[in-house]
Amino acid sequence: MSDRFETSRWDDAPEELATGDDTATQAPAGAADGQPRFAIARRLRERLVFHRLNLANRPYPMPGPLDAVFCRNVMIYFDLSARRRVLARFHEKLRDGGWLLLGHSESLLNVTADFEMVHLTRDLVYRKPLRGGEGAP
Numbered sequence: 795m796s797d798r799f800e801t802s803r804w805d806d807a808p809e810e811l812a813t814g815d816d817t818a819t820q821a822p823a824g825a826a827d828g829q830p831r832f833a834i835a836r837r838l839r840e841r842l843v844f845h846r847l848n849l850a851n852r853p854y855p856m857p858g859p860l861d862a863v864f865c866r867n868v869m870i871y872f873d874l875s876a877r878r879r880v881l882a883r884f885h886e887k888l889r890d891g892g893w894l895l896l897g898h899s900e901s902l903l904n905v906t907a908d909f910e911m912v913h914l915t916r917d918l919v920y921r922k923p924l925r926g927g928e929g930a931p
Contacts, residue, residue, distance in 0.1 A: 849880045859889030867897035874905065881906045885922060894920040 834842070847854060849868070863884050869877050884894055885908045894909055896902075902909055902920060909920035 849883075850876070852883065854883055854887055856887070858887040860887050860892055861889060862893040862895065863888060864895045866895060867900070869896060869900045877905050881908065885909070888922040890922060890924045892922045894922070896920065 847856075849865075849872075865880075865884070869880065872880065881894075881902070885906075888894065896919075898917075902911070908922070910923050912919050912921050
């Protein structure tokens, strides 16, 4: 992959994610693996930008602060020092209270203490702490 930063607007995203209305809905037919697929509401879709990025390169060219970083099933291929470098860069780019979503097999235990673990009903995610602790502006 090139070191060039590639940006795609929603129009370049997979067609199966698009829906014409303002509701997020589950697509009627799941994927071949049997997992459900979801369509994204138009009002949210208009605010999304997709990027391809070499995580080893610095600095990350996208502006911050970011509300969320989705990096699922990527970190498992990095050694510990590379994971720590990438996570530090994510931490720099995320806004206070921003979300980090990793794959199910990607834990931050013994990697970094820079993120809080947040338990959801059927999953867990990480969040950059608010400055000054919970409830800080």
